Amino acid sequence: MKRIPLFHAGFTRLPGRLPMGAFETVIFEKDDRGIARVTLNRPQALNAFSVRMRDDLYEVLSAIKIDDEIRAVIFRGAGEKAFCAGADLKEFLTAPSAIKARRIRALRDLWRLFLSVPQPLIAALHGYVLGSGIEIALYCDLRIASEDVVFGLPEVELGILPAAGGTQTLPRLLGLGRSLDMLLTGRRCKGREAFESGLVSHLVSGERLLQSAEEVALEIASLDPRVVRSAKQAVVRGMDMTLDQGLDLERRLALQCRSASK
Ligand code: DAK
Numbered sequence: 001m002k003r004i005p006l007f008h009a010g011f012t013r014l015p016g017r018l019p020m021g022a023f024e025t026v027i028f029e030k031d032d033r034g035i036a037r038v039t040l041n042r043p044q045a046l047n048a049f050s051v052r053m054r055d056d057l058y059e060v061l062s063a064i065k066i067d068d069e070i071r072a073v074i075f076r077g078a079g080e081k082a083f084c085a086g087a088d089l090k091e092f093l094t095a096p097s098a099i100k101a102r103r104i105r106a107l108r109d110l111w112r113l114f115l116s117v118p119q120p121l122i123a124a125l126h127g128y129v130l131g132s133g134i135e136i137a138l139y140c141d142l143r144i145a146s147e148d149v150v151f152g153l154p155e156v157e158l159g160i161l162p163a164a165g166g167t168q169t170l171p172r173l174l175g176l177g178r179s180l181d182m183l184l185t186g187r188r189c190k191g192r193e194a195f196e197s198g199l200v201s202h203l204v205s206g207e208r209l210l211q212s213a214e215e216v217a218l219e220i221a222s223l224d225p226r227v228v229r230s231a232k233q234a235v236v237r238g239m240d241m242t243l244d245q246g247l248d249l250e251r252r253l254a255l256q257c258r259s260a261s262k
Contacts, residue, residue, distance in 0.1 A: 025053040027078070028060045034071035034221040035214065036064055040136075043079025048088040049132040058108045065117050071225050072217040073117070075140060076124040076210065077133075083123070086131025086154065087164075111165045114139035115236070118229045120220050124213035125149050126206060135162060138169035141232060142216060145191060145200040146209040152188040172239060174199060230257050 027039040038060055040047040064070050077083035114121070114136075123140035130152045137143050137151075153170070155162040162183065171179040178197050182189060195203040204212045220228055230253040238246035 023056045023060070025050060026056040026060055028063075030067075030070060033218060034069060034225075035217045036067075036070045036073045038064075038073060038075050039078050040076070040084050041078045043077075043081075045088065045090075046082035046085035046128060047077040047079065047133070048085050048090075049136070050088040050091050053088075054110050055108065058110050058113060061110070061113050061117055064119065065113075068225070070119055071221040071228070072120050072122060074122045074124055074210075074213045074217055075136065076213070077126065080127065082128035082130075082133070083125045083149075084130070084133030084136060085128045086133050089158075111135075111139065118232065119225075120217075120228060120232055122213050122217055122220075124209050125200065126209055128152075130154055131162065131166075132164050135164035135166045135169065138165065138173065141236075142202075143200040144202040144204065144209065144213050144216065145194060146204060146206040147191045148206060149191050149194060149200070149203075150188050151182075151190075151194055151199060152186060153182055154186045156184060157186040224261075226260055227257050230254075 023041075025040070025042050027041050028036065029039075030036040038057070040049075040053065042048060042050070042053065064073055120142065121140040122142045122144065123137040125137055125143060125145040127146075127148055128150050129137055129145075130150075131154055134151050134153060153162045153166055155166070161167065167183060170183065173179075174182075174197055181187060189197070189199065191200075191203055194200045202212055202216075234246075234250050234253050238249055241249065
């Protein structure tokens with residue numbers, strides 16, 4: 001398979017299927033190497049996750065999911081200080097009623113949409129990665145962080161539950177003990193500890209963060225996308241199955257890959 005050169009500066013802001021200027025809170029770019037880049041773009045509010053950002057991400061992920069040209073996706077945060085400092089606390093105070101919020105969530109379930117994206121998702125994380133920020137990172141398949149990264153789930157300190165999946169996704173990655181330590185206390189977890197616990201798979205300097213994420217994305221983009229998607233599916237779906245069911249799934253996917261390559 002053809003290898004594509006590294007660090008080609010060919011990102012464009014206008015993806016074919018997405019309307020121009022549609023996004024207030026997110027920058028979506030894709031290049032001709034099969035890599036898409038999604039930037040959370042509210043640096044003045046440390047990229048706090050707002051209703052608008054939820055809707056923008058919903059549009060972007062829906063488009064990515066059906067775009068076969070895209071082989072890997074990088075998520076990152078704009079600005080120096082944060083990937084995302086969690087849900088927008090100013091907006092929380094003016095939130096619609098619980099019933100209305102539940103109805104909107106059912107219509108635009110961003111978290112399940114994250115789970116359904118077939119391409120590998122790579123989070124490039126720096127600075128504060130709190131609340132919904134860490135929950136977004138946990139929906140990604142790979143997490144690469146710079147040394148200044150600070151993870152945390154401050155929800156319990158605010159009297160709420162991490163309800164964007166954190167209670168489910170974190171234990172799947174870190175196991176019960178380490179997850180409960182963070183979830184029940186709101187304790188922050190910094191770079192080295194995050195790396196040693198497996199919360200991130202690569203820890204790099206701030207200057208190298210995006211480059212490292214691109215290197216990994218390019219590596220993935222150079223492989224057969226059917227095999228990559230099947231491997232992701234086997235692992236992610238298999239995690240919620242018994243070993244027996246997981247082995248069946250693996251066998252089915254391997255057969256599909258073999259017959260597609262003939
Ligand atoms: N929301 C809105 N604005 C924020 C923000 C946030 N989460 N975090 C920071 N900002 C804003 C600040 O207000 C400030 O704006 P100006 O005052 O300049 O206008 C600007 O960003 C810079 O922040 P700081 O001045 O505070 O910067 P520092 O370096 O001093 O401190 C910090 C950084 C990250 C330690 C601090 O900003 C902070 O503690 N931020 C709040 C962190 C937090 O508690 N986040 C919320 C986590 S809870 C659910 C779904 C999801 C969730 C819950 C329910 N359901 C479906 C039911 C999720 C909940 C969460 O994420």
